[in-house]
Amino acid sequence: MILRAISVAALLPLFAACAPRGDAPAVAPAPAPAPRAAAAPAGDVIDLLIVNGTVVPIAGPNLEDGVVAIDDGRILAVGPTAELAGRYAAADTIDASGMAVLPGLVNAHTHVPMTLFRGIADDLALMDWLENYIFPAEATFVDAEFVRWGTRLAAAEMIRSGTTTFADMYYFEADIGREARSAGLRAVVGQTLIDFPVPDASTWEQAIARARAFVAEFEDDPLITPALAPHSPYTVSAEHLVQVRRLADELGVPILIHVAETQDELRQVAERSGGLGPVAYLDSLGFLGDAVVAAHVVWPTDAEIATLAARDVGVVHNPESNMMLASGVAPVPAMRAAGVDVGLGTDGPAGSNNDLDMIGEMGSAARLQKVTRGDPRALGARDVLEMATIGGARALDMDDRIGSLEPGKRADVIVVDLSAAHTQPVYDVESAIVYAARGGDVITTIVDGRLLMRDRRLLTLDEGAILAKAREYRDRIMAGLTQD
Numbered sequence: 001m002i003l004r005a006i007s008v009a010a011l012l013p014l015f016a017a018c019a020p021r022g023d024a025p026a027v028a029p030a031p032a033p034a035p036r037a038a039a040a041p042a043g044d045v046i047d048l049l050i051v052n053g054t055v056v057p058i059a060g061p062n063l064e065d066g067v068v069a070i071d072d073g074r075i076l077a078v079g080p081t082a083e084l085a086g087r088y089a090a091a092d093t094i095d096a097s098g099m100a101v102l103p104g105l106v107n108a109h110t111h112v113p114m115t116l117f118r119g120i121a122d123d124l125a126l127m128d129w130l131e132n133y134i135f136p137a138e139a140t141f142v143d144a145e146f147v148r149w150g151t152r153l154a155a156a157e158m159i160r161s162g163t164t165t166f167a168d169m170y171y172f173e174a175d176i177g178r179e180a181r182s183a184g185l186r187a188v189v190g191q192t193l194i195d196f197p198v199p200d201a202s203t204w205e206q207a208i209a210r211a212r213a214f215v216a217e218f219e220d221d222p223l224i225t226p227a228l229a230p231h232s233p234y235t236v237s238a239e240h241l242v243q244v245r246r247l248a249d250e251l252g253v254p255i256l257i258h259v260a261e262t263q264d265e266l267r268q269v270a271e272r273s274g275g276l277g278p279v280a281y282l283d284s285l286g287f288l289g290d291a292v293v294a295a296h297v298v299w300p301t302d303a304e305i306a307t308l309a310a311r312d313v314g315v316v317h318n319p320e321s322n323m324m325l326a327s328g329v330a331p332v333p334a335m336r337a338a339g340v341d342v343g344l345g346t347d348g349p350a351g352s353n354n355d356l357d358m359i360g361e362m363g364s365a366a367r368l369q370k371v372t373r374g375d376p377r378a379l380g381a382r383d384v385l386e387m388a389t390i391g392g393a394r395a396l397d398m399d400d401r402i403g404s405l406e407p408g409k410r411a412d413v414i415v416v417d418l419s420a421a422h423t424q425p426v427y428d429v430e431s432a433i434v435y436a437a438r439g440g441d442v443i444t445t446i447v448d449g450r451l452l453m454r455d456r457r458l459l460t461l462d463e464g465a466i467l468a469k470a471r472e473y474r475d476r477i478m479a480g481l482t483q484d
């Protein structure tokens, strides 16, 4: 609460500078941008121009020297400077010389409050990690306040590394939605439903009631999409999975779920289903459909890949988590070839990654397929860049709004500085971003036309307070763990 009061008051003047809608640009106290068309009538002044950058629109060919014009939260135009320069006067201009301009990255599967558990228990197998460390630690320490601070910490990390949309599954998900909105991020927030008592619900009925209220709260929110998140086919009964499917249909919301992550899961699902794989099992329940976003999908059979494509299920690949937990290697090239929408995610940042850096994740995704398939062409820089942008948007059914730089889409845009020693010289911008750049090379992050970070300065979060709180949580959790 204190953080919000301080940060909003401190940041108001900054937002006045970058939200000139309806005002004459001269009112803005910001570094006054040189008007590109001084004679243009006031009505033609747009909010923001990003000029001189290498534009990677994903939707079309890259532009060596391009412009992205933004107004009223949406992308107005994308094109070569030679064509667009002089067409618009803007209240604010970003010079992206020596930088790449991309659609914001989509982290399509994560558990953001787990930032506060980062590094608490690593180097363990999934079931051991979940049952002996994460579930007990969550039962002891996770409450709404924990979730709010964990989300703020994650928001700082995501904005700093170019994520503009994330899809989340956790507890107290309404608090995650509110914090994401306050930070200015776009999010699909999935309220967890699971067959045992968890921090925000002691019974299934209570969890369902909470989920209904949660969905109602975010109805028609421009940035936050509520979702239902049954944890997995091995932690939620068939009866409850069917109930979730019906509820999602009734409420018109997506479903986020972990599917076919490990061999252990395959064994558990086969036992309860008479030998089916997790995808076939979910399909036998009538659970699958285009509103379903399945995380991991490491172990689908060929027939199950065909089912995922036929049912239009979105899949999220989490290569660093799959490596960290030794879960296996998802058949990403086969799923893409079958026409499955495959996005990219980090998974949670505790014991299964351990960061939320989507630029690093792209490099890991490409390298993992190369070494596994024994073929450096198995998954390339362009492929993973698509997965981290339009692929994630398609998996989440948001590609009409985000995932590429196209006129009419929402203005979720990042600027990546490629001038550092570790990224120079640049022969191929996609190679530079995927194989050489780091999350920290993202210099500016924009969501819905709003600047969340400019020149590496966070504009919507009090990072000092967040980091201090993270250390405080760490001390408290360590003390609690050593007592046991």
Ligand SMILES: [Zn+2]
Residues within 6 Å of the ligand: 109, 110, 111, 258, 295, 347, 348
């Ligand atoms: Zn997960």
